[in-house]
Amino acid sequence: MTDVLLSATNIxxxxxxxxxxxxxxxxxxxxxxxxxxxTNGAGKSTLxxxxxxxxxxxxxxxxxxxxxxxxxxxxxxxRAGLGRSYQRTTIFPTLTVHENCRIAAQAxxxxxxxxxxxxxxxxxxxxxxxHAISLAGLESDSAQIAGLLSHGRKRQLEIAxxxxxxxxxxxxxxxxxxxxxxxxxxxxxLLASLKAEHAILLIEHDMDAVFRVADxxxxxxxxxxxxxxxxxxxxxxxxxxxxxxxDGE
Amino acid sequence: MDPVIFLIQCLNAVQYGLLLFLVxxxxxxxxxxxxxxxxxxGSFYMIGAYMAFALQPMVAQYAGxxxxxxxxxxxxxxxxxxxxxxxxxxxxxxRRDHLQQVLMTYGLILVFxxxxxxxxxxxxxxxxPPDWLAGSVALGDVMTYPVYRLFISIVCLVVAGLLYWVLAxxxxxMMIRAxxxxxxxxxxxxxxxxxxxxxxxxxxxxxxxxxxAIAAPVSSVYPxxxxxxxxxxxxxxxIGGIGSxxxxxxxxxxxxxxxxxxxxxxPSVAGVMVYVLMAGILLFRPEGxxxxx
Amino acid sequence: xxATLRFFCMAGLLGLxxxxxxxxxxxxxxxxxxxxxxxxxxxxxxxLVGGTGLVSLGHAAFFGIAAYATTLLSPESGAGNLLWxxxxxxxxxxxxxxxxxxxxxxxxxxYFIMVTLAFSxxxxxxxxxxxxxxxxxxIYLYFRPExxxxxxxxxxxxxxxxxxxxxxxxxxxxxxxxxxxxxxRFGAALTGIRVNEQRMRSAGYSTFNYKLVAxxxxxxxxxxxxxxxxxxxGFVNPxxxxxxxSGLVLxxxxxxxxxxxxxxxxxxxxxxxxxxxxxxxxxxxxxxxxWHLTFGLCIIALVALMPxxxxxxxxxxxxxxxxxxxxxxSRSEP
Numbered sequence: 001m002t003d004v005l006l007s008a009t010n011i012x013x014x015x016x017x018x019x020x021x022x023x024x025x026x027x028x029x030x031x032x033x034x035x036x037x038x039t040n041g042a043g044k045s046t047l048x049x050x051x052x053x054x055x056x057x058x059x060x061x062x063x064x065x066x067x068x069x070x071x072x073x074x075x076x077x078x079r080a081g082l083g084r085s086y087q088r089t090t091i092f093p094t095l096t097v098h099e100n101c102r103i104a105a106q107a108x109x110x111x112x113x114x115x116x117x118x119x120x121x122x123x124x125x126x127x128x129x130x131h132a133i134s135l136a137g138l139e140s141d142s143a144q145i146a147g148l149l150s151h152g153r154k155r156q157l158e159i160a161x162x163x164x165x166x167x168x169x170x171x172x173x174x175x176x177x178x179x180x181x182x183x184x185x186x187x188x189x190l191l192a193s194l195k196a197e198h199a200i201l202l203i204e205h206d207m208d209a210v211f212r213v214a215d216x217x218x219x220x221x222x223x224x225x226x227x228x229x230x231x232x233x234x235x236x237x238x239x240x241x242x243x244x245x246x247d248g249e
Numbered sequence: 250m251d252p253v254i255f256l257i258q259c260l261n262a263v264q265y266g267l268l269l270f271l272v273x274x275x276x277x278x279x280x281x282x283x284x285x286x287x288x289x290x291g292s293f294y295m296i297g298a299y300m301a302f303a304l305q306p307m308v309a310q311y312a313g314x315x316x317x318x319x320x321x322x323x324x325x326x327x328x329x330x331x332x333x334x335x336x337x338x339x340x341x342x343x344r345r346d347h348l349q350q351v352l353m354t355y356g357l358i359l360v361f362x363x364x365x366x367x368x369x370x371x372x373x374x375x376x377x378p379p380d381w382l383a384g385s386v387a388l389g390d391v392m393t394y395p396v397y398r399l400f401i402s403i404v405c406l407v408v409a410g411l412l413y414w415v416l417a418x419x420x421x422x423m424m425i426r427a428x429x430x431x432x433x434x435x436x437x438x439x440x441x442x443x444x445x446x447x448x449x450x451x452x453x454x455x456x457x458x459x460x461x462a463i464a465a466p467v468s469s470v471y472p473x474x475x476x477x478x479x480x481x482x483x484x485x486x487x488i489g490g491i492g493s494x495x496x497x498x499x500x501x502x503x504x505x506x507x508x509x510x511x512x513x514x515x516p517s518v519a520g521v522m523v524y525v526l527m528a529g530i531l532l533f534r535p536e537g538x539x540x541x542x
Numbered sequence: 543x544x545a546t547l548r549f550f551c552m553a554g555l556l557g558l559x560x561x562x563x564x565x566x567x568x569x570x571x572x573x574x575x576x577x578x579x580x581x582x583x584x585x586x587x588x589x590l591v592g593g594t595g596l597v598s599l600g601h602a603a604f605f606g607i608a609a610y611a612t613t614l615l616s617p618e619s620g621a622g623n624l625l626w627x628x629x630x631x632x633x634x635x636x637x638x639x640x641x642x643x644x645x646x647x648x649x650x651x652x653y654f655i656m657v658t659l660a661f662s663x664x665x666x667x668x669x670x671x672x673x674x675x676x677x678x679x680x681i682y683l684y685f686r687p688e689x690x691x692x693x694x695x696x697x698x699x700x701x702x703x704x705x706x707x708x709x710x711x712x713x714x715x716x717x718x719x720x721x722x723x724x725x726x727r728f729g730a731a732l733t734g735i736r737v738n739e740q741r742m743r744s745a746g747y748s749t750f751n752y753k754l755v756a757x758x759x760x761x762x763x764x765x766x767x768x769x770x771x772x773x774x775x776g777f778v779n780p781x782x783x784x785x786x787x788s789g790l791v792l793x794x795x796x797x798x799x800x801x802x803x804x805x806x807x808x809x810x811x812x813x814x815x816x817x818x819x820x821x822x823x824x825x826x827x828x829x830x831x832x833w834h835l836t837f838g839l840c841i842i843a844l845v846a847l848m849p850x851x852x853x854x855x856x857x858x859x860x861x862x863x864x865x866x867x868x869x870x871x872s873r874s875e876p
Binding site for chain 3 (some may be wrong): 054078103109162165
Binding site (some may be wrong): 280286288341345347348349351352353355356357358359360362363364366367476480483484486487491517518519520521524525527528531532535536537 | 591597599642645646648649651652653655656657659660661663664667668670671672785789792793796832834835837838839840841842845846849
């Protein structure tokens with residue numbers, strides 16, 4: 001019995017005459033990694049933005065935990081359990097790794113009007129930050145200034161910050177960007193370990209990684225879904241081969 | 250409201266709006282192309298007006314020329330001033346963030362004001378329009394309308410038309426439009442960026458100074474005129490959308506009408522009406538009516 | 543050990559400052575009070591610029607509105623009561639901040655700068671063109687307010703020394719409040735919003751609410767400095783809301799250094815002293831009449847040469863001396 005945490009139906013988004021995504025539907029179930037692949041400009045990042053709530057769709061609807069969230073702004077969806085990581089690293093470079101995660105974790109314990117208690121004393125945020133850091137394997141760097149980390153560790157921190165809010169759905173936009181093989185292995189190991197509790201959407205260009213970790217794959221070309229299914233089926237799909245894989249990867 | 254009075258107010262609104270457009274278009278062009286927010290833009294308006302006032306007797310004495318010659322001379326001097334200022338000062342602002350630009354041009358305003366004070370003093374001056382434009386046109390049986398105000402509107406419309414023609418039909422205009430939507434691209438296309446920026450800046454300064462010069466007979470020449478028009482121009486640019494000439498035109502006309510008719514219907518709070526308009530537009534379109542790029 | 547040493551140094555410095563009026567002439571006491579008033583003003587803007595990343599060019603509106611509220615609500619025949627006058631003046635500034643902030647915060651970047659300027663200009667026109675506040679001539683506050691509970695006068699600040707101490711007390715309270723605020727979760731969220739608002743939203747922060755409340759607090763705190771200004775010389779005029787005033791306080795924040803709270807105090811002191819210097823005949827002779835020129839050139843030079851303000855000078859110099867600068871990450875930013 002699959003537990004569908006996020007589903008999107010017939011999402012369409014236009015920008016001044018250009019249709020970036022056209023009637024795209026997909027669903028994310030707990031315990032699966034759903035990869036979305038496609039050529040450059042296929043609309044993958046736009047799709048993530050729409051799912052996350054940064055952009056409003058022109059048509060279609062989005063359901064999170066079986067609740068319609070199409071009109072919900074991004075912060076509200078985030079508080080309901082939707083986490084997101086960015087293609088371009090968006091960590092806070094002058095803060096430590098722990099402080100980065102704590103600020104993210106604090107979103108669930110905001111205490112908007114409590115101006116007296118220092119942020120560093122918030123036990124719940126600290127614990128959530130510690131938990132996220134250990135999940136991402138960054139314990140040794142916990143007190144390190146984030147801006148001084150290596151690129152791979154920065155990407156790990158990016159994921160850790162998304163985990164700090166204890167989301168149930170994770171939208172990961174090219175987490176492996178710019179990583180070497182060792183770092184990629186570590187990241188894939190992390191994704192595999194996260195799978196059990198979360199529903200993960202993975203946008204990636206690294207085909208080997210995708211086939212190693214994905215449970216289902218959706219292929220997008222020019223804003224439309226041209227194929228969807230298990231990795232082997234996708235690999236064997238002739239349309240996908242001509243449109244994407246066949247162009248030498 | 251009496252239809253003739255209504256017509257008069259409309260003409261006033263159009264004239265004010267067109268003047269605003271002249272100044273605001275320079276501001277939005279400079280910001281759209283070069284990314285510089287220039288607080289001192291109002292000072293160019295003030296400089297144009299004071300130049301017209303100061304040069305008029307000299308032009309009459311040495312060249313036997315009248316009003317038109319004075320205005321053309323102001324235009325020429327302003328263009329040269331703009332060209333020089335871009336090279337000497339504003340070209341250093343490109344790398345700075347908006348905050349530093351704001352503060353440095355704020356200092357520039359102080360410098361301009363004081364220089365003007367040293368050169369021509371702080372007095373308020375009335376400037377009379379030339380004789381051939383000093384008459385009035387009859388509207389209906391009783392009312393008349395000053396010919397000079399119509400002259401202002403006509404000049405502004407001609408300049409607006411010229412601006413449109415340059416932007417839409419010439420190579421320079423094409424480069425400018427390309428620059429407005431994608432600044433990084435034009436330099437990679439092999440166009441001499443520095444000269445393009447200098448020309449655009451000079452155009453902006455010239456537009457503002459021209460507006461000041463021809464507005465002088467109507468609004469008189471006084472020290473604070475640059476600052477008051479600057480802020481209204483900011484409102485115009487916010488309403489119209491930064492970088493959009495079309496937006497500046499529409500917004501300037503809107504502001505012209507709201508301000509003019511605001512003074513008629515709500516004289517005690519007239520100065521506030523424009524800001525109420527801005528607040529209203531912000532409620533629905535926080536990025537202006539015609540946002541660029 | 544470090545902490546106790548710092549504490550005693552601070553306390554000692556404070557004590558010295560508190561004793562300053564005993565050795566100074568009235569002119570210097572007045573100058574010191576002016577510096578402290580503008581320090582409060584600059585600190586309130588620092589919350590927006592350095593704390594939240596909001597560059598406002600209309601902050602003088604809250605300063606002036608509170609100053610006018612103080613003057614208009616004070617009785618003509620006797621001293622007003624600070625017990626309600628201070629909260630009400632702050633409330634007026636707060637109200638204007640929340641109303642205009644709700645609209646202005648819908649914009650970003652350059653638009654925000656222009657819109658805040660426009661809203662302060664709107665307030666300027668209300669006081670300049672209408673009869674609300676005596677028009678362009680301004681109005682007088684005849685009696686400095688005092689703190690009364692019922693019939694008892696708890697605090698009388700008529701003498702220069704007592705007013706000095708009162709202003710110093712206000713400055714310390716505002717400073718302490720802001721330090722506490724920035725250290726709280728609310729302040730940490732503001733810091734995050736300044737660095738990367740998008741990231742904060744994706745974590746679940748409704749960033750608009752944070753910015754609006756910060757804008758309101760900044761306005762209310764500016765209101766305190768407005769009341770003090772009105773009480774100091776007993777005269778308020780519309781120029782208090784003029785954009786030159788907004789530009790000046792923004793300069794104070796930036797030239798002091800927007801990374802730390804005390805940068806605002808440093809900037810306020812520096813700029814006030816600079817203005818006094820340029821206007822002084824003793825230093826500049828005939829040029830003192832045209833001090834706008836020298837002051838303007840000085841501003842341009844300072845912003846050009848010290849983009850990180852006085853506070854950033856040490857780091858700037860250090861960075862220049864390094865032949866190879868690794869990722870220039872400085873811990874001076876909160």
